[in-house]
Amino acid sequence: MTRTYYLAVSTFLIFLIACGQSRQPHVAKDSLAVQGDFAASPVLDGATAIRSMxxxxxxxxxxxxxxxLVVAPVALTFDERGRMWVVEMTGFMPDTxxxxxxxxxxxxxxxxDTTGDGIMDKRTVFLDSLVLPRAICLIGNGVLVAAPPQLWFVPNENDRPGKKVLVDDKYAAGGNVEHQPNGLLRAMDNWIYNAKSDKRYRLNGHRWITESTVFRGQWGITQDNQGRLFYNNNSENLLGDYFPPGLGGKNPHQQPIAGYDEPIVSDNRVYPIRPNTGVNRGYVxxxxxxxxxxxxxxAACGPLIYRGNLLPATYHHxxxxxxxxxNLIKRNILSDSGQVVKGIQAYTHREFLASTDERFRPVGLFTGPDGALYIPDMYRGILQHKTYLTPYLKEEIRKRQLTLPLNCGRIYRIVPAGTSxxxxxxxxxxxxxxxxLSHPNGMLRDKAQQLIVDRHLTVLVPALRQLLRSxxxxxxxxxxxxxxxxxxxxAVADITMLLQGPDQALKIQALAALPGILNAGNVKTMTGALDTLINNTTLAPVVAYLLPAVAKADKAAAARLEAQLIKTxxxxxxxxxxxINGAANREASLxxxxxxxxxxxxxxxRRQLEKALTTMGxxxxxxxxxxxxxxxPRGYHLFQTVCQTCHGKQGNGMAALAPPLNESEWVTGNKKLLAAIVLYGLTGPVTVHGKVYQAPEINGDMPGIGSSDEFSDADIAELLTFLRSAWKNKAGKVTAADIQQVRKQYNGRQKPFTAAELGN
Incomplete structure (x- = not known):
């Protein structure tokens, strides 16, 4: 695998900073000895870095x-020629x-790869001069590019960008680089979904369509063989959907939605093979x-449901x-009851892949057309964004000289030993x-479907219908x-045929596809079938999600179906x-x-309706x-960029992330306690309105922003004033002097508070 450019890179890195061989940690030593063993964080060339894994x-x-050849890769995809399109986020955190x-x-x-050995050797810059790009999706004759705050479609004209088209000017409005939409997964249902987002996109001819969907995840998104979506947030191993992705998210008053954003693997333990003192709250x-x-x-991210055929069958799905x-990659084994998906970690006290190299930063996982598991590695020292960077971590970065270099990056793949x-x-x-479409590699099945649709190969319709019946x-x-x-x-006949078949998973997919073709001419035929399917407890929720589509074609039929579902x-x-998904603005009467x-x-x-009504209020x-x-304005801006990404736009909290701010006694009570939390953070269980919130229902730690260079005391005071007046909150102002008093009171503090420490 050695190439001339690898030698050149190695020479450059040696010139920049002395390289060293990785060492195995000695668990038996005390913590000071362990810290001594890993006091340095040498830069390794790619081949040496593999030996540390x-x-x-x-x-x-x-x-x-x-x-x-590649620098700071954060996402990738493959085209029909087997070429790899890579997003380079070169500008992420040049210093602390x-x-x-x-x-x-x-x-x-x-x-x-121009020589056919599986190793990339040619680089072509398709698009440059971007600020912190984070996602890419090949579609039609071009590519979707997420470059905050916009989402652009860029035509591909012989590997040169054509005139770009604005798809969404607010794609990543608000939030910071760790909390902005990303992913751009072109899913099985022909829509494009995102992490950290409640929008989905689709190209219809020359027109882009945007729709609301379920809010999902933080960084990275993937699908299984049924087109269900999976994702996570930084402290959660794996979250996901039990139902097809396009059904939920129609009622803006509904959050959370049972069956979406569900914990799939609740075990969040990790087993690194080196000390990890360079994490943001390592002192806690x-x-x-x-x-x-x-x-x-x-920092969980970049999940992948492996649907390839190259690794042994035990790794499939x-x-x-x-x-x-x-510096590791976790493997989980999933089980599917037909509705509920759950998983367990594949190993006890070890990982699928782990490295002793502190600079190994896998930020995504992808299946290639060869069936291999691909890993983009940013390969750098600083991983935490400035908004939440603690003084402790800044010192760790300084001690081990983790700021530089900034021009590294690797892409690895995992394959059966001895294969190329x-x-x-x-x-x-x-x-x-x-x-x-019948290939055992799911990535190739996806690509074939996309190419047939993009090329509008209607000549295949008869053969597709025959395959549908096989x-x-x-x-x-x-x-x-x-x-x-x-x-x-x-056609309706295609849906009916699958609904009459024995395969439960295919019935669910057929129902998910029904809204696109349901109309006044066929609604009686289809509602007759839905009446029968209601008796199936696995299919009943999916039928209920079809109520808005049925109502568009026949309100009386929808009302009858809804009444039967409620009764049963x-x-x-x-x-x-x-x-409730189909009952927006009818919640009170219902x-x-x-x-x-x-x-x-x-x-x-009843309980879910009452929650929706609270949100409506x-x-x-x-x-x-x-x-x-x-x-x-500054307070609102900080709420958008720092708070709403976890606490929600309406301040009502978000599942698996954070408790409510709206009507929270922590927000409207003692302003100095609130200031202490925002400055230094809060860890562990917290009680709001008599309810105890703790992991995994929420993230167990809220980071403080008091050490960030971005925010002045006046900025933080305005944020707290905004929060104490927002929604149903009615509390007094906070001043910069209040913030300064709290800083003075807790001078030198780094670790977050617990609720008990604050006497609440």
Missing amino acids: KTDEGLEVQLVAAEP SGNGEEALDGKIVILE KGVLDDSLRLISFT NAFVAEPAA PVARPLVLQPDSLLAL TQYPLAQGHALWTLEGLQAL YARDRYVAAAI LEQLKAANPDTTLAL SQADAAKMAALRQNY
Whole structure:
């Protein structure tokens, strides 16, 4: 795998900073001795860095690309020629203050293997002068590029950018680089989904469509063989959806939604093979163990449901998660009941891949056309964004000289030991693409579906319909269904045929595709089928999600279906969520109807309706919020960039992230306690309105921003004043002098508070 440019890179790195060999940690030593062993953090060339990694027996890590061919990769995808399109976020945190982060140095590059050995050797810059780009999606004759705050479509004209088209000017408005939309996953249902976002996108001819969907995740998003989405946040191993992605998210008053954003793997422990003192809250008890290794996820990202065919069959449909703060990749084994998906960690006290190299920063995971598991590695010292960077971590960065270099980056792949697979160009003839819909590599099935839709190969419609009826390979049937949908050739007969078949998963996908073709001419036929499916407890929630589509074609039929679902499933949390999904602005009348029929206060439907009504009440304060935004512009800006990404736009908290700010006694009570929390952070369980919030229901730690160079005391005071007046909160102002008094009171403090310390 050695190339001339690797030698050149190694020479450059040696010139920049002395390289050293990795060492195994000595767990038996005390913490001071361990710190001494890892006092330095040498820069390793790509080949040496592999020797610092451990992975499963029978597998090996191969270097596919390294600097200067690629720098700071954060996302990648493959085109039909087997070429790799890579997003380079070169400007991320040039130093601990983030100076120069707004530089126009981000790029979209194309990497190519011209010699057929599986190793990239050619670099083409497709797009440059970007500020912190984070995601890419190939579609049609071009590429979607997420370069905050906009989302652009850029035509590809012989590997040169054409005139770009603005798709969404507010794609990543608000938030900071750790909390802005990303992912751009082109899912099986032909829509493009994102992490840290409640929007989805689709190209219809020459027109881009944007729709609301469920809010999902933080960094990275993936799908399984049924097109269900999986994601995570920085402290959660794996979250995901039980139901098809396009069904939920229609009611803006509904949060959370049962069956979406569910914890899939609740075990968040990690097992690094080196000390991890360079994590943001390494000084807090319970973050590191006695050997100074990270105990639980703190930077989980880039999840992947492995659907390839190159690794042994035991890895198929496993969920892999990157943890760059601990220099490792987690493997989880999933189980599927037909509705609920759950998982466990694949190993006890070890990881799928772990490195002793502190600069190994895997930030995403992808399946290649060769079936290999690909890993973009930013390869740098600083991982934490400036907004939350603690003085402790700044000192760790200084001691081990982690700021430089900034011009490194690697892409690895994991393959069976001794193999050298190659990503071959696809044959683009219609019959060849059709055959790929049955390929054992899910990435190639996805690509074939996308190419058929993009090229509008309607000549394949008869063959697709034949494949849809072939029960030999259910996965191919699913792709045939959605390819027909993408070609706008799906018919009611196609849906009916699948609904009458034996495969439960295909029935769910058929129901998910139904809204696109349901109309006044076929609604009676389809509602007859839905009446029968209601009796199936697994399918009933999916039927309930179809109520808005049915209502558009036949309001009476929708009302009848809804009444039957309420009568039968008022206790079912998933059916309840689906009913409320289609009841926007009808929640109050629906609740009264339910009370009249059944006074039981414990019904899942009743409880969820009451939550939705609470959210509606907070949204009614729009005029008040507009005035607050005008009166406290800096406070509102900080809320957008720092707070709302976890506490929600309406301040009502978010599942798996943070508790409410709206009507919280912590916000409206003692302003100095609130200031202390915002300056220094809060860890552990917290009680709001008598309810105890703790991990995994929320993130166990709220970082403070008091050490950030971005915010003055006046800025923080304005933020707190905004929060204490927002929504239903009614509390007094906070001044810069108040913030200064709190800083003086807790001078020298670094660690976050607990609720007990604050006497609450």
